[in-house]
Amino acid sequence: MAGLRRYLAMRFLYLAITFFIVISFNFFLFHILPGDPARMLVPRGGVGGGNESLLNIIKEHWGLDKPLHEQYVRFLVQVVQGDLGISMTYRPGRDVEDIILRALPLTLLLAGAGTLLAIWAGFRLGVISAVRLGRPSDTSITLSSLVFYSVPTFVLAIFLLTFLATRRYFSFFPIQGAQSPLPPEAWTIAWLGDILWHAALPLSVYVLGYFAEFSLIMRNSLVDVYTEDYILTARAKGLSGREVLRRHAVPNARLPLVTVVAFSIGWILSGDIVIQEIFSYPGLGYTTWEAIAMRDYTLLQGVFLISAAVMLVANFSADILYRYLDPRVRQ
Secondary structure (H helix, E strand, O other), rough: HHHHHHHHHHHHHHHHHHHHHHHHHHHHHOOOOOHHHHHHHOOOOOOOOOHHHHHHHHHHHHHHOHHHHHHHHHHHHHOOOOOOOOOOOOOOEHHHHHHHHHHHHHHHHHHOOOOOOHHHHHHHHHHHHHHHHHHHHHHHHHHHHHHHHHOHHEEEEHHHHHHHOOOOOOOOOOOOOOOOOOOOOOOOHHHHHHHHHHHHHHHHHHHHHHHHHHHHHHHHHHHHHOOOOOHHHHHHHHOOOEEEEHHHHHHHHOOHHHHHHHHHHHHHEEEEEEHHOOOOOOOOOHHHHHHHOOOOOOHHHHHHHHHHHHHHHHHHHHHHHHHHHHHHHHH
């Protein structure tokens, strides 16, 4: 028990130090980017005294006229207080927390469900491929996994969008958005069906684009495990192939997959910028893209900070899970 407490204390310490480094990097990264967010709010045309005065007022209002170290201290204080700031250009005057919370449900629907489906499909296909090593099913699964792993997600998205959402071919699915222009009444079966209908294509791209990584890792890990002596011993004891797979092979082969799963779950809140931009799907990925285009540093800092925090927590959880899955870590 003392060893577990010491292990958890060290992991929490590493987590706190890493989070502080991430916060600092998050601040300085967006302040060295080219462009001036205040200029995005100044009316176009002319550089007269009126515009320059307005520019100075905006900088003073947002604290952009202060020295960099003062802005940094102010940012740290806001983070400690749980205040992510106010949007500068994307939704001027609105809290960053409100903007993120509005995009969060759609992000969880798309990236969350897509990640879980990709993990499940990749795990199952990887096991099937390893168990039937050298057979046609193994060849087809491995080949399809390599193809989808190699194809960029934006190519896959454009392909599905072209052939399944345009009138030239088969316009089965909507071409953009998360809801119809005149959506049904909220929280009804028709409303839920409309949301799922709009999420079908981007969700398919997400699953097809990411299942291959889990499939290939699980297959290769399971193939290596099948060569170990304890697998031969288990078979010599008379265990069936299913029992060997369930009780000995899979529990050891899934360990390399834990890290990849934790990394993927950590990226759920960041969404997928490319997929959401192509489908104009208003999740956090699309919001991030719009914030980049409009130089909304406050919103970008908030999104990246939350994404980094979720990633750190996911990796921390993977470290704790490893302690229970792998006896060697407990030693």
